[in-house]
Amino acid sequence: xxxxxxxxxxxxxxxxxxxxxxxxxxxxxxxxxxxxxxxxxxxxxxxxxxxxxxxxxxxxxxxxxxxxxxxxxxxxxxxxxxxxxxxxxxxxxxxxxxxxxxxxxxxxxxxxxxxxxxxxxxxxxxxxxxxxxxxxxxxxxxxxxxxxxxxxxxxxxxxxxxxx
Amino acid sequence: xxxxxxxxxxxxxxxxxxxxxxxxxxxxxxxxxxxxxxxxxxxxxxxxxxxxxxxxxxxxxxxxxxxxxxxxxxxxxxxxxxxxxxxxxxxxxxxxxxxxxxxxxxxxxxxxxxxxxxxxxxxxxxxx
Numbered sequence: 410x411x412x413x414x415x416x417x418x419x420x421x422x423x424x425x426x427x428x429x430x431x432x433x434x435x436x437x438x439x440x441x442x443x444x445x446x447x448x449x450x451x452x453x454x455x456x457x458x459x460x461x462x463x464x465x466x467x468x469x470x471x472x473x474x475x476x477x478x479x480x481x482x483x484x485x486x487x488x489x490x491x492x493x494x495x496x497x498x499x500x501x502x503x504x505x506x507x508x509x510x511x512x513x514x515x516x517x518x519x520x521x522x523x524x525x526x527x528x529x530x531x532x533x534x535x536x537x538x539x540x541x542x543x544x545x546x547x548x549x550x551x552x553x554x555x556x557x558x559x560x561x562x563x564x565x566x567x568x569x570x571x572x573x
Numbered sequence: 574x575x576x577x578x579x580x581x582x583x584x585x586x587x588x589x590x591x592x593x594x595x596x597x598x599x600x601x602x603x604x605x606x607x608x609x610x611x612x613x614x615x616x617x618x619x620x621x622x623x624x625x626x627x628x629x630x631x632x633x634x635x636x637x638x639x640x641x642x643x644x645x646x647x648x649x650x651x652x653x654x655x656x657x658x659x660x661x662x663x664x665x666x667x668x669x670x671x672x673x674x675x676x677x678x679x680x681x682x683x684x685x686x687x688x689x690x691x692x693x694x695x696x697x698x699x700x701x
Binding site: 412415417419421422423424426428430431433436437440446449450451454455534536538540543546547 | 660661663664665667668669671672674675676677678679681682683685686687
């Protein structure tokens with residue numbers, strides 16, 4: 410795996426992340442399409458995800474729950490806006506309340522993942538994420554999740570050190 | 574949505590605070606921040622204000638950039654330095670934390686892909 414490029418645009422609140430995988434496009438698509446594979450990487454370190462619903466059709470919804478190190482739970486949803494198997498998936502990612510119902514006022518991350526074949530049976534993945542509002546995300550960050558956040562960041566740093 | 578779990582925009586991390594203090598510990602750098610806060614200007618215009626080389630001023634600007642106190646944009650042949658407004662700094666913190674999240678996701682995907690071989694070894698030939 411190689412992270413090729415990261416471009417952030419502070420005005421448009423977007424981040425574009427490009428990475429290369431040592432597997433063909435069809436194989437990488439499975440980590441998105443198969444809920445059991447998806448839940449192994451979607452949640453941040455120490456916050457494993459479990460998908461209770463995963464409906465990859467336009468207009469379809471996915472529901473997931475993240476479980477924190479102290480058993481705390483956070484629910485989220487995807488609302489799928491585009492599916493072009495095996496090269497493109499777009500969805501809005503937002504918050505849900507305990508029973509998985511999307512919170513209407515929730516800020517969303519408009520996410521688009523594209524996969525392109527590379528020579529040698531490799532795949533290039535580009536993820537573009539657009540945040541709906543800076544203020545709303547900051548508010549969320551202040552809503553009692555700070556301990557969890559610090560913890561996750563520490564885990565990520567440890568992971569990055571291991572890799573380098 | 575899990576992304577907020579790695580967002581820590583309400584506070585600066587220790588590393589960010591260190592970078593800011595380090596950047597502002599120098600008199601020339603404090604002066605550069607004051608000047609570009611008043612109005613943006615080129616690196617060469619800044620260099621004319623100090624008894625030091627263009628390269629030295631450029632180095633000071635780079636330290637300020639790392640602390641996200643100023644940013645630099647190319648305009649024609651000039652490099653324009655301007656003060657980074659608070660909202661841009663906050664947006665940068667949000668996007669940076671999200672970048673961390675995707676880096677970790679990508680390494681987990683990679684581990685997952687490594688578990689299941691993408692090519693199946695052909696059955697041995699000439700043996701039955």
